[in-house]
Amino acid sequence: MDIAYVSELAVNGALTGLLYSLFALGLVLIYKSSSVPNLAQGALTMLAAYVVLALSRQLGFPLWLAIAVTTIIMFLAGFGVEKVTLRRMAGRPIVMILMMTLGLDIFIRGSTLAVWGGTSRSMELGVSYDPLFLGPLLLSRINLAGACVAIALFVAFLLFFRTRRGIRLRAISDDYVASWSIGISVEHGVALSWGMASVVAVASAVIWGEIQGVDQSLSQLLLKGLTVAVLGGLDSIVGAILAGIVLGVIENVGSSYLDLVVGGGSRDLIVAAVLIFTVMLRPHGLFGRHDIERV
Amino acid sequence: MFYPLAGVRHQSYVSDSKLFPVPTDRNLLIVLTVAAIAAPFLLSSLYLNSYVQPWLIWTALALGLNLATGWAGQLHLGYAATMAVGAYAAVHAARFGIPWEFALLIGGLAASLIGSLFAFAALRVKGLYLAIVTLAMQFVMDWVLNHSPAISGGSHASLQSPRFALLGQEIASGRGLYYVALGWCALVTVFMMNLQRTALGRALVAVREKDYAAAILGVNSFYYKLIAFSMCSFIGGIGGALLVATFFFLAAPEQFSVNVSIQVLAMIIVGGLGSIIGTYFGVALILLMPGIANEIIANLTSFLGLPLGNETLAHIPTTVYGALIIIFLLVEPLGLGKLYANIRDYFLVWPFDQFKK
Numbered sequence: 178m179d180i181a182y183v184s185e186l187a188v189n190g191a192l193t194g195l196l197y198s199l200f201a202l203g204l205v206l207i208y209k210s211s212s213v214p215n216l217a218q219g220a221l222t223m224l225a226a227y228v229v230l231a232l233s234r235q236l237g238f239p240l241w242l243a244i245a246v247t248t249i250i251m252f253l254a255g256f257g258v259e260k261v262t263l264r265r266m267a268g269r270p271i272v273m274i275l276m277m278t279l280g281l282d283i284f285i286r287g288s289t290l291a292v293w294g295g296t297s298r299s300m301e302l303g304v305s306y307d308p309l310f311l312g313p314l315l316l317s318r319i320n321l322a323g324a325c326v327a328i329a330l331f332v333a334f335l336l337f338f339r340t341r342r343g344i345r346l347r348a349i350s351d352d353y354v355a356s357w358s359i360g361i362s363v364e365h366g367v368a369l370s371w372g373m374a375s376v377v378a379v380a381s382a383v384i385w386g387e388i389q390g391v392d393q394s395l396s397q398l399l400l401k402g403l404t405v406a407v408l409g410g411l412d413s414i415v416g417a418i419l420a421g422i423v424l425g426v427i428e429n430v431g432s433s434y435l436d437l438v439v440g441g442g443s444r445d446l447i448v449a450a451v452l453i454f455t456v457m458l459r460p461h462g463l464f465g466r467h468d469i470e471r472v
Numbered sequence: 473m474f475y476p477l478a479g480v481r482h483q484s485y486v487s488d489s490k491l492f493p494v495p496t497d498r499n500l501l502i503v504l505t506v507a508a509i510a511a512p513f514l515l516s517s518l519y520l521n522s523y524v525q526p527w528l529i530w531t532a533l534a535l536g537l538n539l540a541t542g543w544a545g546q547l548h549l550g551y552a553a554t555m556a557v558g559a560y561a562a563v564h565a566a567r568f569g570i571p572w573e574f575a576l577l578i579g580g581l582a583a584s585l586i587g588s589l590f591a592f593a594a595l596r597v598k599g600l601y602l603a604i605v606t607l608a609m610q611f612v613m614d615w616v617l618n619h620s621p622a623i624s625g626g627s628h629a630s631l632q633s634p635r636f637a638l639l640g641q642e643i644a645s646g647r648g649l650y651y652v653a654l655g656w657c658a659l660v661t662v663f664m665m666n667l668q669r670t671a672l673g674r675a676l677v678a679v680r681e682k683d684y685a686a687a688i689l690g691v692n693s694f695y696y697k698l699i700a701f702s703m704c705s706f707i708g709g710i711g712g713a714l715l716v717a718t719f720f721f722l723a724a725p726e727q728f729s730v731n732v733s734i735q736v737l738a739m740i741i742v743g744g745l746g747s748i749i750g751t752y753f754g755v756a757l758i759l760l761m762p763g764i765a766n767e768i769i770a771n772l773t774s775f776l777g778l779p780l781g782n783e784t785l786a787h788i789p790t791t792v793y794g795a796l797i798i799i800f801l802l803v804e805p806l807g808l809g810k811l812y813a814n815i816r817d818y819f820l821v822w823p824f825d826q827f828k829k
Contacts, residue, residue, distance in 0.1 A: 276737065450608075
């Protein structure tokens with residue numbers, strides 16, 4: 178394999194990886210504020226995609242308006258999910274919290290499919306499928322557009338964490354008992370982070386829905402998103418961006434070599450292997466915080 | 473009324489470590505055992521082999537996971553992977569001509585060997601990270617099963633299980649298979665009940681409560697984590713093999729996907745972590761719920777005259793299943809086992825419940 182081919186794989190992998198980071202951003206936002214690993218993020222993404230389609234197809238909204246309205250709906254939905262379910266799980270053992278997010282995942286997935294059905298449908302964003310030639314490289318337009326959206330969102334969130342409200346959220350993620358004692362509403366902050374994660378889910382739903390169609394497979398992005406989040410450190414936004422790019426490149430380049438050996442389908446294996454090695458070698462990821470445990 | 477006792481008082485260590493401090497519990501268990509043995513003659517074969525038998529097999533499986541998650545406190549999201557190892561090892565051994573008794577043992581040992589790998593993850597990390605790494609191992613196992621024709625026959629293939637036989641006697645009748653499931657489930661239950669009374673069981677609980685603190689007390693936490701994972705995988709491996717040999721009759725990779733791991737975890741959460749009787753209830757609820765929910769919804773829609781699409785009906789059990797998990801975690805996080813214990817505690821001192829405080 179020549180260098181041009183490998184660099185093409187690497188660049189496309191990095192673009193796809195940024196889309197994984199976009200998904201992982203939702204996980205990171207929630208973990209940062211409340212230390213809850215949200216395994217329902219995939220189901221939230223799927224729900225967002227179906228709501229966008231329902232608004233634009235069944236109610237006849239133009240697509241941009243449908244996305245805007247979905248953003249509001251999903252923000253409220255995320256807010257509500259936290260208030261009704263996770264709020265009351267605070268302080269419980271991690272197995273209960275994990276199971277709650279898994280239960281939410283199953284519930285949201287089941288009810289979305291029960292309402293709208295499981296047949297695959299397309300998002301039809303109107304981005305051309307013609308490849309984009311950049312010198313010798315062949316790029317996918319939708320991946321490039323998605324990567325731009327991802328970067329825009331990252332910049333927006335990095336700026337948000339410098340505002341007054343963002344600083345409060347950072348305080349909560351540092352130490353929520355201390356934030357509580359100086360009058361920061363921890364409950365409100367955590368609910369806000371769920372709302373923001375659901376808004377991120379809308380962005381990744383629109384882009385991933387365009388790439389792989391709107392159906393149940395959207396909820397299976399969870400493994401890749403989780404891998405990116407863990408590799409980046411679970412509570413670091415910058416970590417999520419870099420880890421996404423790293424994972425995308427490893428996955429794309431690695432699978433093109435490994436597929437020849439094992440006969441195809443090695444992408445999932447590479448992702449799972451990266452996840453296992455990250456947790457075993459460096460559980461706090463590239464940029465995560467070391468946790469010190471009390472005995 | 474049912475319990476002619478006014479509370480349980482111990483005056484010696486022997487009485488404290490008795491299997492049944494309350495005689496009524498023992499009598500209840502005897503009645504249930506007799507009922508279970510008589511069940512094939514009382515129930516129709518449809519109920520026996522499509523509800524009761526899978527319930528018993530899954531209960532044995534869930535008890536195995538409860539050992540690792542409920543007793544030893546190790547989060548395990550890759551249980552279906554160890555079930556798969558046991559099932560495929562046993563079926564291959566049986567196809568090779570090894571008698572089923574030994575094939576089941578080979579399945580159990582193979583599963584506990586692979587399952588111990590999960591314990592090495594538990595040496596490094598715990599809690600959330602252990603859950604994530606076991607989940608990733610489950611995905612690796614799914615991939616291996618789907619991509620190695622030597623084990624599973626390929627991604628959409630299934631492996632026929634040979635006729636089940638014990639002690640040279642071929643067991644093909646519904647009643648015979650039911651008794652096999654009953655025997656295995658009873659064995660696991662007795663093992664788990666006795667585990668609570670031993671030093672091993674107490675060490676596992678100490679590791680669950682706080683592994684550092686247990687280490688300070690002289691409990692080697694890694695050793696007990698390893699034991700917990702290998703015992704849990706042994707039970708899971710034999711359970712998976714029995715599931716294939718006596719219920720599905722063929723092994724396919726989809727039977728051991730990540731959803732199965734989550735389902736078994738849901739069973740023990742709904743039933744109650746660390747509760748044996750609760751595991752029985754939890755498995756019954758999660759296994760039987762889809763059928764019941766479908767029936768209720770179908771009746772309700774025909775009663776109200778609201779026709780629902782097939783697709784909607786197909787996904788309602790999933791919704792109900794998720795809702796059950798959420799409701800149990802919110803309302804009774806200790807599960808059905810705790811509900812049972814509450815009722816039992818009430819009747820234990822009835823009608824003098826004012827003395828309980």
